[in-house]
Amino acid sequence: MTVSANNNSESSGQQKKSETPPPVQNLPSNTVMIRALGGIATIAGVIIVFVFQFTQPYIAENKRRAIEKAIYQVVPGAVNRTSYLLNEQALMLETEFNESESSGSSTVSQVSTETIYAAFDASGKLVGIAMEAAAQGYQDVIRILYGYSPECECITGISILKSTETPGLGDKIGTDLKFLANFIALDAKLNQEKTALLNPIETVKHGRKTADWQIDSISGATVSSNAIGKMLRESTKKMLPLLIKHLHKIIKS
Amino acid sequence: MTTNTSAAHSEVKLKSQPDSMDTFLRGIWQDNPVFVMLLGMCPVLAVTNSVVNALAMGIASLFVLFCSNTLVALLRNFIPKQVRIASYIVIIATFVTVVDYVIQAISLDLYNALGAFIQLIVVNCIILGRAEAFASKNKVGAAMLDALGMGIGFTLALLCLGGVREILGNGTFLGISLFGENFQAWSVMILPPGGFFVLGAWLLLFNWLKERKDMKALSPDLQLAETKN
Amino acid sequence: MATDSMMFVFLNACIINNFVLSSFLGICPFLGVSGKLSTAWNMGLATTFVMFVSSLCAYGINLLLIEFQLEFLRLICYIAVIASAVQLVEMTLKKFSPVLFRALGIFLPLITTNCAILGLALFQTFREYNFLQSVAYSLGAGAGFTLALILMAGLRERLQLSDVPNVSQGAAMSLMLAGLLSLSFMGFAGLGN
Numbered sequence: 188m189t190v191s192a193n194n195n196s197e198s199s200g201q202q203k204k205s206e207t208p209p210p211v212q213n214l215p216s217n218t219v220m221i222r223a224l225g226g227i228a229t230i231a232g233v234i235i236v237f238v239f240q241f242t243q244p245y246i247a248e249n250k251r252r253a254i255e256k257a258i259y260q261v262v263p264g265a266v267n268r269t270s271y272l273l274n275e276q277a278l279m280l281e282t283e284f285n286e287s288e289s290s291g292s293s294t295v296s297q298v299s300t301e302t303i304y305a306a307f308d309a310s311g312k313l314v315g316i317a318m319e320a321a322a323q324g325y326q327d328v329i330r331i332l333y334g335y336s337p338e339c340e341c342i343t344g345i346s347i348l349k350s351t352e353t354p355g356l357g358d359k360i361g362t363d364l365k366f367l368a369n370f371i372a373l374d375a376k377l378n379q380e381k382t383a384l385l386n387p388i389e390t391v392k393h394g395r396k397t398a399d400w401q402i403d404s405i406s407g408a409t410v411s412s413n414a415i416g417k418m419l420r421e422s423t424k425k426m427l428p429l430l431i432k433h434l435h436k437i438i439k440s
Numbered sequence: 441m442t443t444n445t446s447a448a449h450s451e452v453k454l455k456s457q458p459d460s461m462d463t464f465l466r467g468i469w470q471d472n473p474v475f476v477m478l479l480g481m482c483p484v485l486a487v488t489n490s491v492v493n494a495l496a497m498g499i500a501s502l503f504v505l506f507c508s509n510t511l512v513a514l515l516r517n518f519i520p521k522q523v524r525i526a527s528y529i530v531i532i533a534t535f536v537t538v539v540d541y542v543i544q545a546i547s548l549d550l551y552n553a554l555g556a557f558i559q560l561i562v563v564n565c566i567i568l569g570r571a572e573a574f575a576s577k578n579k580v581g582a583a584m585l586d587a588l589g590m591g592i593g594f595t596l597a598l599l600c601l602g603g604v605r606e607i608l609g610n611g612t613f614l615g616i617s618l619f620g621e622n623f624q625a626w627s628v629m630i631l632p633p634g635g636f637f638v639l640g641a642w643l644l645l646f647n648w649l650k651e652r653k654d655m656k657a658l659s660p661d662l663q664l665a666e667t668k669n
Numbered sequence: 670m671a672t673d674s675m676m677f678v679f680l681n682a683c684i685i686n687n688f689v690l691s692s693f694l695g696i697c698p699f700l701g702v703s704g705k706l707s708t709a710w711n712m713g714l715a716t717t718f719v720m721f722v723s724s725l726c727a728y729g730i731n732l733l734l735i736e737f738q739l740e741f742l743r744l745i746c747y748i749a750v751i752a753s754a755v756q757l758v759e760m761t762l763k764k765f766s767p768v769l770f771r772a773l774g775i776f777l778p779l780i781t782t783n784c785a786i787l788g789l790a791l792f793q794t795f796r797e798y799n800f801l802q803s804v805a806y807s808l809g810a811g812a813g814f815t816l817a818l819i820l821m822a823g824l825r826e827r828l829q830l831s832d833v834p835n836v837s838q839g840a841a842m843s844l845m846l847a848g849l850l851s852l853s854f855m856g857f858a859g860l861g862n
Contacts (some may be wrong), residue, residue, distance in 0.1 A: 220523050227527045228514070231534035231745065238538045239741045245545035323677075327686060327861045349552070353858075355610070355627040383590050410859045478840055481700065482784045486693035528754065533745040540744070556791045559744050565697060588850040631855065632691045634847030643841035651836055 231411075254332075258304050261334030261344035262315035265306030271437065273426070274300040278433035301426065305437045306334070315343055315439055318426055322418035325410040327351045329360070333419060334426070335375065337434055339398075342373040342419065350411075357411035366405050366412070374399035375423050381431050385423055390416030443463050458587055467589030473566045475646055480566045484598060485559050485635035493553050494602025496516035498595025500539045500558060504586040505567050505594075511576040513583035519576075525573045528571045529562070538560045564591060606631045663669050675805040678798065679697040682809030685860050688785050689817035694697050699818060702776070709822035710815070715776045717811025724807030728800060729789035735806055747790045755781045785814055789852030795804045820850060 245382040259265050270281040279303065304317040314336065321330040329350045333341040347361040360366060376385045390413045396403035402419075404412030465631070469535075475480045487493045508531050521525045541559050544551045549557070570590055575583040606612055609629030611619045628634050646647065681704045687776075688694045695716070702712045730746050759777045762770040780786060789810050824846050833842060 220520050223519050224527060224530075227530050230511075233529050235537050235741060235745075238541050242541040242545040246548075249545065251545070291517050295464055311481045325680075353627065354630055355625055400540065478700070479697075482693050485696060526749075526752070528697050528749055530745060537744050538739065541741075556788060557794065559791055560694075560788055562744060562748055563782050565782055568782065571846060583745050601762035628852070632693065633848045633852040633855065635693065636844050636851055640841050640844030640848060643839075643844065644837055647836045647839075665707050 191373050223238050223249075254304070257344055257346040257348065258306055258317045258334070260346045261317050262306040262336070263334075263343060264314050266309050266318075267311075268304050269306040269307075271305060272300050273303050273433065274430055275429065278429075278436055290378035303426075303430070313337070313428045316430060316437075319348070320418040321334060322414045322421070323352060323415040324352055325357045325408075326353065329411070329413065329414050329418070331386050331418065333370070333422070334410060335423075335430075337431075339372060340374070340376045342370055342375050342423075345370045345415070345419075352408075352411050357408045359407060359408050360411045360415055364404055366403070369396075369402045372399070373402070373419075375427065382428050384427065388416060388420045388423060443545060460582065461483060463582055463641075464585045464589040467586065468593040468596065471590075472593045472597060473590055476497050477566075479563045480571060480594065482560060483564065484601060485632075485639060486600040487554055487556075487557050488517055488605055488638075489609070489630040489634060490553075491602045494598040495595070496543070496550055497521065497600045498556060498591075500543065500554075500595055501561055501564060501567070502588075502591030503539055504532065504535045505570060505591045506584065507538075508532045508572055509550045509566060509575040509583045510580060512571045513578060513580045516576050516644050525572070527553070528568060528576075532567055532571070535602065560593070566594060582610035582642065601635070601638050604642075605634055609634060618636065672801065675801055677810075678805040679809035680860065681812065682806050683813040683816070684854065684857045687817055687854050688788070688810045688858075689814055690725040690847070690854045692788070694782050695814055698779065698783055699847070700840060701820060703818050703821040703843070704723075706819065706822045706826055707819040708776075711772055712776045713811070713815025713818045714772075716780055716783065716814050717760055717808070719751075719755055719777075719780050720786055720796050720807045721804070722758055722847050723751045723804050724789055724793060726750045726754055727793065728803045731794050743794070747787060751790065752771045753782050758851055785810065799847055800848045811819065817850070824850075 217371045234402050272279055272281055281424050300383060301318065305313060306315050306317060308314045315334045316337070317332050317334050319330065319332055320379050321328055323329075327350075329352065330348040332348055335341075336343045345367070350358065350361065351361065352358045373386065373388065374386060377383065378385045386398070388402065390404050391397075392403045392409075393404050395401075395405040402412065402416045404416075457669060467473065471477060473480075474484050480501075483497050487497045508528070511531050512528060515527075536559060543554070543558060570586060574586045579585070603613065606614075607618060608626045609631075611623040613624050615656070617623075629638065682688065686692055689696065689699050698712060698716070701708050727750065728749055730750055731743070734740055734743055734746065742800065755777060759770075762777075789807055792805050795807075798806055821843070826840065828846075837845075
């Protein structure tokens, strides 16, 4: 017993001698720890900044392509677009806004501002405006982009930007052709004073659509259909009167 | 004396072919991170609703695991024990940020489908676990092999789940329709409960296979014992 | 109910999109420490507490990062802040409430690697919640996590007394149970309408 114990302690002592470095590294001073963490943080910083610089143009390009694809889908005939910012007070080009932001003389950021996209056809004529809308769906918030044509005063199409609706039921809002046909020319006329919608957009039960401003819902996906109707109703109520006020600016430019 | 020889022996073994092969294969089969060790469950369940997502997630994790294991093994003598966890986390978070930007640059659709789970690779226990348990104690080459084995094992497990869920829940594989128009998709399989069910079913299958193997291994002994008696 | 009201944000995180059962966050502790009801309760409590603290920290950090245009450092900052928040919570509890500290015990350090915490911080950033919404979101997520853990622990305690085939014992059985729970939580979808 004792011999084996002795042997054990001896061999472990040997191991310690041969394997572990001098005791200085067993209890490192603060400088060693700081040096190690600092070194790693430097490596990390260099890697991240390098990759960020390298990928940024590609990411920007991807985002631009995604939003343009959606815009050209909801505004038929569009081949060109410009981004504007719209709020209660004014309408301005996004580039102008960025300049005023960087020069520090920004007044716009105080109130809620929405990005809108003016879409033009090949000859440079304004064919429609694309705007974002969102509402709570069945599972989570649904976000869409919809196109509005000032000429026919109607909605010309929708495109789902983000949804986590039930596959096979709720996600039909983006694929069901009969449902999407509702939005080829959905009536969104304003009243005489241009302050509110003449007929607020509403969702009706499947097969009960009688007027141009009604959305025929998908049977089995009533909640999701209602959510689309609700977000369009609220967005048009808020945005269209503002948009009409400033529309001449977009047409002129 | 004995310890010396065994140490020398293991050193020889480390260099020889079968042992490094073993390091590599262990992660794929014997110690599969998902089916055997039950690690990294969150991405396994969350992003396996289609094969493409599962594959992307697997490759992203493999990349992070490989890079962080390599760097940790390279720096293993430079990092003091007291701050090792903090250092590992910073290293892992760096590579996850890299993967995050690269995926955004490759495809925004893929990025949106995977959502926050790309960034959540940071807290995947497999990666920190391998850094702590293997890379901090071994040479760079072995750490790389270990990372490759574990990463491929993880990817295969993701594909097992993703394949079953997409085929049953959507009737497709890699987006190619398998059963034609009339197939009534089993939607619940690509919804959250499906993830739990399919993983549970895979574990059941492996348990059953293991039990059968154990029984077989046991039965000749039993027969032998009986004949002796 | 308005989608940005605090009540809705709370319910959304707690039951409609339960962190564990429909967003798959924090599965490891969910499978690991749901064996006994009392430990499940303690773990839920500790996690909720850390979620609350780190949600506040993440909100502040995000404001700072946006101010200095350093969004690409977000992930590293969040994970560092969460790790320190857990340490801080641990030390504060040890000093001011030893009883609670003992009750939470080993669970506190384990929380650092719980992906529900980082997930919470990331989701609240993606959803652009304001301060009060972030608070409601973190409390809802914590409550949802605790709820899932307790339900699971209750089921597993009952299961110990029942006759289960050998093959399906352990993780396989827990996952099947979790699937059933998740299925029933799907019934809460559409609650906001």
